[in-house]
Amino acid sequence: MILCFDFGNTIKKYAFIEGQEIVLLGQLPSFNLDEISEILRNKLISKIIVSSVIDIPDEFVAFLRTIGSLQILSNSDLNPKFSRSDYNLSTLGIDRKLLALGAIHTYPNQNILIISLGTCITYNFISNEGAFEGGIISPGLAMRAKGMHEFTDQLPLVDWQKFKTDTFFGKNTAENLYHGVVTAACLEIEGFVQKFKFQTPNLRILLCGGDAEFIHSKLKLGELVIEQNLLWKGMVQTF
Ligand SMILES: Nc1ncnc2c1ncn2[C@@H]1O[C@H](COP(=O)(O)OP(=O)(O)OP(=O)(O)O)[C@@H](O)[C@H]1O
Numbered sequence: 001m002i003l004c005f006d007f008g009n010t011i012k013k014y015a016f017i018e019g020q021e022i023v024l025l026g027q028l029p030s031f032n033l034d035e036i037s038e039i040l041r042n043k044l045i046s047k048i049i050v051s052s053v054i055d056i057p058d059e060f061v062a063f064l065r066t067i068g069s070l071q072i073l074s075n076s077d078l079n080p081k082f083s084r085s086d087y088n089l090s091t092l093g094i095d096r097k098l099l100a101l102g103a104i105h106t107y108p109n110q111n112i113l114i115i116s117l118g119t120c121i122t123y124n125f126i127s128n129e130g131a132f133e134g135g136i137i138s139p140g141l142a143m144r145a146k147g148m149h150e151f152t153d154q155l156p157l158v159d160w161q162k163f164k165t166d167t168f169f170g171k172n173t174a175e176n177l178y179h180g181v182v183t184a185a186c187l188e189i190e191g192f193v194q195k196f197k198f199q200t201p202n203l204r205i206l207l208c209g210g211d212a213e214f215i216h217s218k219l220k221l222g223e224l225v226i227e228q229n230l231l232w233k234g235m236v237q238t239f
């Protein structure tokens, strides 16, 4: 069994993969060694593969090395898997590369837009020739809410996940903030999708990331497919 990690800026995810199948998915609350030891109990691990966009503590890396052969994916590892484009792949996050690889494998010879709703929202445009053509990085939903709270004296932290309102503008501070977080993100996504589709009409659009389900129900776009395992599918391509 191969143990895969995806360390993002908010959530540390893991997947146990046997052959090409995901056997178990979970999240690590922290880099605490007791937690990872508990997860590994009674599991036979042949290899560990890590994708990370954050620093990993040395003692955690050292511990992983005691479990099995460890591969921490480096940014240049995956570049040969993409067709040539004018994109500077050396600047592209490893998580975005894996999402792209997963999408190319799942939807070969198609133009694809992956919208990943994580700490940041990333838009990732891949051509039907398997080239990473470009993208956009914008603030994620939690970051929008937290940013407005932390960079002001008077704005509260809005509980945007639980908030309910039927209007498109607010009648009090919390409603104003909700629309600045959720409605603004929806309008942003709808706007970018419209622009991408204008440029590339034949486009498959995939949604993933921690806020994908939440935002999907609110978008006025019919053609979106939620693909939560895209990064793991990309990782399988590196085995
Ligand atoms: N259990 C959870 N804990 C924290 N955030 C959650 C949880 N479930 C959903 N979320 C939402 O998911 C978002 C994080 O999504 P995701 O895991 O895709 O990001 P990430 O991979 O950590 O970040 P990135 O890859 O952008 O650095 C948070 O901003 C939050 O709104």
Ligand SMILES: CC(C)(CO)[C@@H](O)C(=O)NCCC(=O)O
Pocket: 008, 009, 053, 091, 092, 093, 094, 095, 096, 118, 119, 120, 122, 137
């Ligand atoms: C954009 C994030 C934070 C999304 O997880 C990550 O992919 C990252 O840190 N990327 C590096 C810069 C880039 O992808 O252009």
